[in-house]
Amino acid sequence: MRGDLSRRAAEERDAADVLAGLRDRFVITDPELVYLDGNSLGRLPAATPDALARLAWQDWGTELVRSWSTWIDWGRRLGDRLAAHVLGARPGEVVVSDSTSVNLYKLAAAALDANPGRHTILVDAEEFPTDRYLLQGLAAQRGLTVRTIASHLDEGLDPDDVRRALDDQVALVVLSAVSYRSGTLLDLAAVNAAAREVGAYVLWDLSHAAGSVPVDLTASGADLAVGCTYKYLNGGPGAPAFLYVREELQARLRQPIWGWFGQRDQFRMGAEYDPAPDIDRFLVGTPPILSLAALDPALDVFAEAGIDQVRAKGVGLGELMVELADAWLTPLGFTLASPRDPQRRGSHICLAHPDALRISQALISEAKVVGDFRVPDRLRLGPAPLYTRYVDVWDGMERLRDLVTRGGHEHLPVEPPRVT
Amino acid sequence: MRGDLSRRAAEERDAADVLAGLRDRFVITDPELVYLDGNSLGRLPAATPDALARLAWQDWGTELVRSWSTWIDWGRRLGDRLAAHVLGARPGEVVVSDSTSVNLYKLAAAALDANPGRHTILVDAEEFPTDRYLLQGLAAQRGLTVRTIASHLDEGLDPDDVRRALDDQVALVVLSAVSYRSGTLLDLAAVNAAAREVGAYVLWDLSHAAGSVPVDLTASGADLAVGCTYKYLNGGPGAPAFLYVREELQARLRQPIWGWFGQRDQFRMGAEYDPAPDIDRFLVGTPPILSLAALDPALDVFAEAGIDQVRAKGVGLGELMVELADAWLTPLGFTLASPRDPQRRGSHICLAHPDALRISQALISEAKVVGDFRVPDRLRLGPAPLYTRYVDVWDGMERLRDLVTRGGHEHLPVEPPRVT
Incomplete structure (x- = not known):
C-alpha cells in the first residue's frame, strides 16, 4: 500500500481499518468538513447530548441536591x-x-x-x-x-x-x-x-x-x-x-x-x-x-477502542499525511516541522510555511479543512484515530495543495485574529 | 396578614406575589417535593436543557473548534x-x-x-x-x-x-x-x-x-x-x-x-x-x-426579576418561616439559629435541634422536604424567592412539625452520611 498516494488506496485502508466502525459514535453534521483539529477540540460523541439531557432533567432537575451523594x-x-x-x-x-x-x-x-x-x-x-x-x-x-x-x-x-x-x-x-x-x-x-x-x-x-x-x-x-x-x-x-x-x-x-x-x-x-x-x-x-x-x-x-489500536491507526494516519506532504507540499514551500520517525511523534503533524497563518485561515473558510496555526509559522494538523478516516487525510491534504497552488489565501489580512 | 398562620393566608400571599409567574421558568417534576435547599443547589431553569443541547449540537458538534472565537x-x-x-x-x-x-x-x-x-x-x-x-x-x-x-x-x-x-x-x-x-x-x-x-x-x-x-x-x-x-x-x-x-x-x-x-x-x-x-x-x-x-x-x-424584588420576597418567605417556627417548632425543642431581624439575614434560616441530623434526613426521605444539616446541630432551610412559594414554606414547616411530633426520625442511624 505504502507509496500509493491515490485516493483509492486511502479508501482501501479505511475498508481495512478495525476502528472504522467507531466513527459513527461521533456527531458529524457536515460531511464536507475535513476536521483535522482533534488535537485542539475533539468531536462531539453521539451519546453526549443524551447524557447531558439526563444529567439536567434527572440528576439536577428531579433529584436536585440529593444527587451530590453520587456526584x-x-x-x-x-x-x-x-x-x-x-x-x-x-x-x-x-x-x-x-x-x-x-x-x-x-x-x-x-x-x-x-x-x-x-x-x-x-x-x-x-x-x-x-x-x-x-x-x-x-x-x-x-x-x-x-x-x-x-x-x-x-x-x-x-x-x-x-x-x-x-x-x-x-x-x-x-x-x-x-x-x-x-x-x-x-x-x-x-x-x-x-x-x-x-x-x-x-x-x-x-x-x-x-x-x-x-x-x-x-x-x-x-x-x-x-x-x-x-x-x-x-x-x-x-x-x-x-x-x-x-x-x-x-x-x-x-x-x-x-x-x-x-x-x-x-x-x-x-x-x-x-x-x-x-x-x-x-x-x-x-x-x-x-x-x-x-x-x-x-x-x-x-x-471500546483500546489505546493500542488508537495508536496504531494514529501512526498510519500520520504516515499518510507525511507521505502526501512530501509529494505534494514540499514543492509549494512547506517543510515537515515534526519528527520524521513515526515512533517519535504523537498523532498530530506540523508543517512550516512562511504564509502558514493565512493558509490556516483560508483552509478553514474556503476549503472546509480545519487545522490550526501556531507561532511562528506552523500549520498544525491533527487527525484523531477514532473518527478521522484515511480519506479525510487525503482530502484535506489535496484541498491544502489546491488552495496554496491557486493562492487562495493571499487576499487575507496578515494580522492574526484573537484566537488561532 | 402577619400573624395569620393559616395555609389560606400563605396562598393569599402567593396570589399577590409579583414574582409568582417566574416559578414556571423552572423545572418542577415532582409537585409534592418541597425544596428548601436553593441555598445549596438551585433548581434547573426550564430553558437550560435546550441551551445545553444547542451548545452541544451546534457550537461544539457542528462549529467545533471554530466556536472558540466566541467562547x-x-x-x-x-x-x-x-x-x-x-x-x-x-x-x-x-x-x-x-x-x-x-x-x-x-x-x-x-x-x-x-x-x-x-x-x-x-x-x-x-x-x-x-x-x-x-x-x-x-x-x-x-x-x-x-x-x-x-x-x-x-x-x-x-x-x-x-x-x-x-x-x-x-x-x-x-x-x-x-x-x-x-x-x-x-x-x-x-x-x-x-x-x-x-x-x-x-x-x-x-x-x-x-x-x-x-x-x-x-x-x-x-x-x-x-x-x-x-x-x-x-x-x-x-x-x-x-x-x-x-x-x-x-x-x-x-x-x-x-x-x-x-x-x-x-x-x-x-x-x-x-x-x-x-x-x-x-x-x-x-x-x-x-x-x-x-x-x-x-x-x-x-x-427579569430584578434583585430588589428577589430580596423583598426573600424577606417575606423568611419572616413566614420564622413565625411558623416560633409557633410550631419551639414547643418541639427547636430554637432559631439565625438573626431574628430580617434585615440582618440573607434568604436562608437555620434552626437548632439536638437531633437535627436525623430530622434533616427523615425530612427528605419521609416528608419530601429538602433542607440540609450543618454541624453541630443545625437544620438549614433555604427558600429561594424565584421559585419557592409561601405555601411551600408553609407545607414544609407543617411536615417538619408533624415528622418531629410523631418521632419519624428516631429510627435512623445517628452517624452522618458522606454528604450532608
Whole structure:
C-alpha cells in the first residue's frame, strides 16, 4: 500500500481499518468538513447530548441536591476510568478536577515543597505557554530559577537532552509527553529514570498525549502528571482536567490550594485543614458536574477502542499525511516541522510555511479543512484515530495543495485574529 | 396578614406575589417535593436543557473548534451580566472562572502580595470551611498568622466585631456577606470603610449572598469578592465561580497562578508571562464551556426579576418561616439559629435541634422536604424567592412539625452520611 498516494488506496485502508466502525459514535453534521483539529477540540460523541439531557432533567432537575451523594465521587470515578483505559495508572492515582493549568500549579508546587534546598525548575524552552508561565510564577514566588532546555523547534527534545540539563540543583522537571507544536513524543521511562538518578521530580503534561499514545504511567515509573480531556479524549470544550500522583508519593506531597474537597471528612467542617490521606488531597473546590458528565460517553468510546489500536491507526494516519506532504507540499514551500520517525511523534503533524497563518485561515473558510496555526509559522494538523478516516487525510491534504497552488489565501489580512 | 398562620393566608400571599409567574421558568417534576435547599443547589431553569443541547449540537458538534472565537470571551461576558444584574459592579470588574475556592486563593494571594510587611489574615472563626482552609494554607506558605474573630454561632458578626479585630498588622480580611450557616448578613459598606481606615483589604465571599440580597459592590466600596453561581443563581451543580476586582485595583494586583488565559495576547504564546492589563489577568486556564453555557438561561431569569424584588420576597418567605417556627417548632425543642431581624439575614434560616441530623434526613426521605444539616446541630432551610412559594414554606414547616411530633426520625442511624 505504502507509496500509493491515490485516493483509492486511502479508501482501501479505511475498508481495512478495525476502528472504522467507531466513527459513527461521533456527531458529524457536515460531511464536507475535513476536521483535522482533534488535537485542539475533539468531536462531539453521539451519546453526549443524551447524557447531558439526563444529567439536567434527572440528576439536577428531579433529584436536585440529593444527587451530590453520587456526584461527590465523580472526580475519583472518572479518574479511575482514565487510569484504566488511557493512562496506564492504578486505581486511586488519577482524579479529575480544575483546569490543566490549575492542576499543573498544584502538583508543581507540591513537588517543589517536597524537594527543598534545590533551586532549579527545568522546562523545555518550547513547552506549552501555560506550563512555562506557571513555572515562572512559582519561581518568582519562591526565589527559584527556571532553567530552559533549548530544544529544536521541529525535532523537540530527546532523553539525552534532558539528561544533560539535569543536575542535583534541579527540584522539578516539567515536560510534555507529546509536544503541543511539533508533536514530538518523549520516552517517559528514560526521562523518569534520569531524573530519579539526580533526585528530581518529573511532572508530565499529557495534554497532547492522553488518548493519542499509550502513556503507561505505572510502567514508565512516572511520579506526577496532568492533562486535559478536551483534545483526543473528546470531553468537550474546556472539559475538566486530570491529575496523576503515584500512589507511593501521595502521603508525602501536599498541594498549596487547601480547599474543602481536599479535606478529610469534608462535611465535618472541622476548624483545621487536615488533608485527605489519598489522591483526594489534590482536590480543591466544587467540580463542574455538567462538564464532568460529558466525560463518561467520551471514555466509553475509548474503552471500546483500546489505546493500542488508537495508536496504531494514529501512526498510519500520520504516515499518510507525511507521505502526501512530501509529494505534494514540499514543492509549494512547506517543510515537515515534526519528527520524521513515526515512533517519535504523537498523532498530530506540523508543517512550516512562511504564509502558514493565512493558509490556516483560508483552509478553514474556503476549503472546509480545519487545522490550526501556531507561532511562528506552523500549520498544525491533527487527525484523531477514532473518527478521522484515511480519506479525510487525503482530502484535506489535496484541498491544502489546491488552495496554496491557486493562492487562495493571499487576499487575507496578515494580522492574526484573537484566537488561532 | 402577619400573624395569620393559616395555609389560606400563605396562598393569599402567593396570589399577590409579583414574582409568582417566574416559578414556571423552572423545572418542577415532582409537585409534592418541597425544596428548601436553593441555598445549596438551585433548581434547573426550564430553558437550560435546550441551551445545553444547542451548545452541544451546534457550537461544539457542528462549529467545533471554530466556536472558540466566541467562547474565548464568555468568562468576561458572563461576568458583566453578573455585575449588572446581581452584584452591582461595573463592566470589566467581574469574570467567571474556576471554582470559588480557586478564586478565593487567587485573590487572597494577590491581596497579600499587595500588602507586604503585614502579618495577619483576619477571618470569622465560623467562616465556611474552604475559606478558612485556604487562608491557613496561604498563611503556612508565607509565615503569616490567621487571626480568627470569635463570632456568635447564631447571630454571626457585626461591623463592630470586625472593627475591634482590625489593626495595622492586618493585611487581609475574608468574610462572607451572608454566613453559610446562620445566614447572618453583614453590612459591606461599614466593614469596607473600617478596613480601609487601617489599610487592610477585604475579600468578600458572596456564595450565599449573590442572588439572594443586593450586594452593590460599587456602592459599598468593595475591593475584592468571589462567589459561586450554583446556589441562588441556579447555574447548575458546581457551576463555575465568579471573581470581582475593583477596577482601580486591577493593575496593581497580581494573582499567583500564571496561566495562559491571564496572558496579554494569549495566542502569541510569548516566552515570558505578561499579565493582561485588566480583569483577564485573574484568569488561569481553559474554562469548562458546557458549565458556562448553563449560566445564561439562569441569569435571564434574574435579569427579569430584578434583585430588589428577589430580596423583598426573600424577606417575606423568611419572616413566614420564622413565625411558623416560633409557633410550631419551639414547643418541639427547636430554637432559631439565625438573626431574628430580617434585615440582618440573607434568604436562608437555620434552626437548632439536638437531633437535627436525623430530622434533616427523615425530612427528605419521609416528608419530601429538602433542607440540609450543618454541624453541630443545625437544620438549614433555604427558600429561594424565584421559585419557592409561601405555601411551600408553609407545607414544609407543617411536615417538619408533624415528622418531629410523631418521632419519624428516631429510627435512623445517628452517624452522618458522606454528604450532608
